[in-house]
Amino acid sequence: MEKRNARQTRELVVPGDILDGTGMKPGENAYLLDGKVRASVMGVRNVFQNTVGVIPLRGCYMPTSGDTVFGVIVDIGPSNWLVDIGAPYPAPLHVSEVPWKVEFGDTSRYLTIGNVVLLKVLSVDESKKISVTMKDSGLRKIEGGRLVKISHTKVSRVIGKSGSMISMLKNMTDCRITVGQNGMIWIDGEDEDADVAVEAIKMIEDQAQSSNLTDRIKEFIESKIPQDEEYDDEGDE
Amino acid sequence: MSGHTDMVLVDENGLRIDGRTAEQHRPFKIEAGVLNNADGSAYVEIGKNKVLAAVYGPRECHPRHLQDPTKAIVQCKYNMQSFSVSDRKRPGPDRRSIEISKIISEALEKVVLTELYPRASIDVYIEILQANAGTRCAGLTAASVALADAGIPMRDIVPALAAGKADGHVLLDLNKEEDNYGQADVPIAIIPSTDEIVLLQMDGNMTREEFDHGIEMAVAGCHELYELQKDALKRRYARKNEEVSE
Amino acid sequence: MTEMMSEIKRDHMMKLIAEGKRLDGRALDQVREIKVVTDVIESADGSARVKLGNTEVIAGVKIIPGTPFPDTPNIGVLTTGAELIPMAHPTFESGPPGEDAIELARVVDRGIRESGMVDVEALCITPGEEVWMCFVDIYALDYDGNLFDAANLAAVCALKSATIPGEQYGKGENKPLPITCTPISITEAKVGNDLIVDPNFDEEQISTARLTVTTDDNGNFRAMQKGGRGSITLDELSLCLDRAVEKGAEIRKIIG
Numbered sequence: 001m002e003k004r005n006a007r008q009t010r011e012l013v014v015p016g017d018i019l020d021g022t023g024m025k026p027g028e029n030a031y032l033l034d035g036k037v038r039a040s041v042m043g044v045r046n047v048f049q050n051t052v053g054v055i056p057l058r059g060c061y062m063p064t065s066g067d068t069v070f071g072v073i074v075d076i077g078p079s080n081w082l083v084d085i086g087a088p089y090p091a092p093l094h095v096s097e098v099p100w101k102v103e104f105g106d107t108s109r110y111l112t113i114g115n116v117v118l119l120k121v122l123s124v125d126e127s128k129k130i131s132v133t134m135k136d137s138g139l140r141k142i143e144g145g146r147l148v149k150i151s152h153t154k155v156s157r158v159i160g161k162s163g164s165m166i167s168m169l170k171n172m173t174d175c176r177i178t179v180g181q182n183g184m185i186w187i188d189g190e191d192e193d194a195d196v197a198v199e200a201i202k203m204i205e206d207q208a209q210s211s212n213l214t215d216r217i218k219e220f221i222e223s224k225i226p227q228d229e230e231y232d233d234e235g236d237e
Numbered sequence: 238m239s240g241h242t243d244m245v246l247v248d249e250n251g252l253r254i255d256g257r258t259a260e261q262h263r264p265f266k267i268e269a270g271v272l273n274n275a276d277g278s279a280y281v282e283i284g285k286n287k288v289l290a291a292v293y294g295p296r297e298c299h300p301r302h303l304q305d306p307t308k309a310i311v312q313c314k315y316n317m318q319s320f321s322v323s324d325r326k327r328p329g330p331d332r333r334s335i336e337i338s339k340i341i342s343e344a345l346e347k348v349v350l351t352e353l354y355p356r357a358s359i360d361v362y363i364e365i366l367q368a369n370a371g372t373r374c375a376g377l378t379a380a381s382v383a384l385a386d387a388g389i390p391m392r393d394i395v396p397a398l399a400a401g402k403a404d405g406h407v408l409l410d411l412n413k414e415e416d417n418y419g420q421a422d423v424p425i426a427i428i429p430s431t432d433e434i435v436l437l438q439m440d441g442n443m444t445r446e447e448f449d450h451g452i453e454m455a456v457a458g459c460h461e462l463y464e465l466q467k468d469a470l471k472r473r474y475a476r477k478n479e480e481v482s483e
Numbered sequence: 484m485t486e487m488m489s490e491i492k493r494d495h496m497m498k499l500i501a502e503g504k505r506l507d508g509r510a511l512d513q514v515r516e517i518k519v520v521t522d523v524i525e526s527a528d529g530s531a532r533v534k535l536g537n538t539e540v541i542a543g544v545k546i547i548p549g550t551p552f553p554d555t556p557n558i559g560v561l562t563t564g565a566e567l568i569p570m571a572h573p574t575f576e577s578g579p580p581g582e583d584a585i586e587l588a589r590v591v592d593r594g595i596r597e598s599g600m601v602d603v604e605a606l607c608i609t610p611g612e613e614v615w616m617c618f619v620d621i622y623a624l625d626y627d628g629n630l631f632d633a634a635n636l637a638a639v640c641a642l643k644s645a646t647i648p649g650e651q652y653g654k655g656e657n658k659p660l661p662i663t664c665t666p667i668s669i670t671e672a673k674v675g676n677d678l679i680v681d682p683n684f685d686e687e688q689i690s691t692a693r694l695t696v697t698t699d700d701n702g703n704f705r706a707m708q709k710g711g712r713g714s715i716t717l718d719e720l721s722l723c724l725d726r727a728v729e730k731g732a733e734i735r736k737i738i739g
Contacts, residue, residue, distance in 0.1 A: 072487050
């Protein structure tokens with residue numbers, strides 16, 4: 001619901017800009033100064049109930065509990081791995097949070113540097129220490145396919161209203177597509193189809209602020225991958 | 238500041254050697270988002286100054302012993318490129334660059350919402366490509382835009398400008414000759430929403446009146462510069478929308 | 484975000500290259516778009532800002548009177564330096580030039596010096612006492628692979644448009660720095676069993692070796708440098724030399 005409002009008031013604001021002086025409360029990425037709400041990041045002004053805040057255009061990904069994210073193993077210890085999930089802090093993945101029974105010191109046998117993993121963020125404490133797990137359905141080491149990295153601020157656009165955009169992408173390209181909250185997206189399918197999916201996702205990121213995006217993406221994919229017509233099941237026998 | 242010259246810096250009509258009056262600043266130019274790798278970047282020209290600023294972060298703090306468990310630290314490195322000045326400068330930080338880096342870091346720490354990123358570092362790099370007095374102000378001006386471009390939460394964008402004195406006149410935005418042969422130099426940076434001062438230095442000789450006059454002009458000049466900083470950011474992202482909506 | 488290349492990306496890129504394709508759509512022997520602007524820095528005696536794809540480099544020339552080396556009393560001095568400043572890439576650290584920056588500077592210098600690009604004999608002011616010293620300083624601003632060729636281009640273009648500032652030092656009129664030729668370097672990276680020209684950052688990450696070859700206007704070789712922990716075969720060397728001459732000539736035409 002927040003996002004729908006934002007697209008109607010597509011006013012670009014920068015830090016320090018006054019968002020409201022009529023007594024609304026500061027929402028996300030905004031603060032109160034002398035009775036006026038001001039923006040703290042560059043983005044789109046967003047009204048939600050009685051608050052006014054900013055939907056950021058840029059900025060680093062900050063994990064929240066429950067996020068599903070892709071990460072890359074960047075370091076290995078005897079009882080954990082360090083995963084880069086695109087946040088300012090690396091996320092330690094402890095041996096107790098993986099589906100295998102890993103002996104102390106045996107960690108590199110299961111995951112090595114450069115491996116891609118799908119994880120869930122368990123929690124983030126006040127000092128921003130992140131804990132992640134691979135022990136949930138669907139979470140695993142990822143092999144094959146393609147990884148695309150987009151700004152995490154555009155993830156909701158790739159997913160679309162009630163998942164409409166991502167469903168369209170999957171159906172039209174016939175690819176498996178998994179979107180991580182951190183902006184890492186995994187695509188698995190035939191090479192040419194995957195290429196189109198990658199391009200389409202990059203287009204969405206690039207043109208996220210514009211209108212008619214869904215139509216344009218649909219046209220783009222149609223121009224690259226002929227879409228099957230609907231067949232009647234009752235053929236002419 | 239201690240040079241001598243027979244040059245007349247301000248003539249009998251109050252005109253400076255580049256044709257400006259005492260209250261006029263040099264032409265400003267600001268572009269946001271000029272580099273690919275950096276999380277945020279900006280290019281600024283103030284008169285003949287040409288400055289590039291880039292921001293990385295928030296990211297893991299290196300060296301680790303500088304980490305603050307309650308907030309991010311802002312680490313700024315100001316550097317003049319060898320060919321930026323008329324007498325070639327040997328590469329590497331000198332004492333002046335180190336001092337300037339420190340005061341710019343401190344100015345930015347006041348506006349960046351550092352409590353949001355404990356243990357992290359926000360790294361700001363300022364490169365002076367061409368210098369003509371007022372590089373620390375141009376650098377801080379560019380750094381603020383680069384921080385906003387990177388999406389780093391901050392209370393406001395910080396403009397910086399210097400006032401000074403030459404030939405007995407209080408002037409806004411000294412050029413190189415006025416800085417070399419003049420009588421005072423006062424760089425200042427403010428938070429425009431509150432007019433708080435986050436950077437202030439002074440060297441030379443000024444009476445209280447002269448100083449107050451200089452500050453007044455500099456603060457007004459900062460507010461003008463601020464509008465350009467905001468405009469640079471808005472243009473950067475509006476341009477993208479326009480290209481797409483055709 | 485992550486500077487560590489994921490195994491998925493590495494595998495995908497290597498597969499493509501083995502099929503003769505690159506992630507950005509280029510052919511294996513294709514150089515990225517080149518943009519050059521000279522005279523960008525007034526305070527310098529010559530300057531150039533070069534973009535090679537997304538790699539961006541700035542070079543400035545300062546020409547100053549100084550004492551010649553004792554064994555070459557009538558010859559000007561040429562010095563090249565380079566810095567990989569931290570703004571150019573998240574992995575670049577502050578500090579004095581490390582081995583990468585030093586290698587870069589020395590390879591660029593070699594191409595300029597060995598080709599005789601700058602007529603150093605014409606830089607004598609007073610024999611045995613004073614000559615012009617030419618300092619070339621290169622800064623990487625944005626790093627997406629192949630700093631060797633971008634830095635070489637920037638240095639060469641800065642020198643070609645440089646002016647000896649005689650008037651500033653009371654040593655005669657200003658005049659253009661005397662230039663005899665245009666050395667161009669072409670760098671290739673070995674990925675698997677293939678050689679790709681003008682590697683971008685990701686391609687450099689998956690490569691095992693690199694070869695930079697500098698030619699002059701006649702297609703003669705003036706400098707070479709092999710880098711990386713891998714090796715190249717004699718056939719691969721031959722291919723690089725052919726491409727260096729061909730691509731070098733193309734680039735020489737672009738920069739004029």
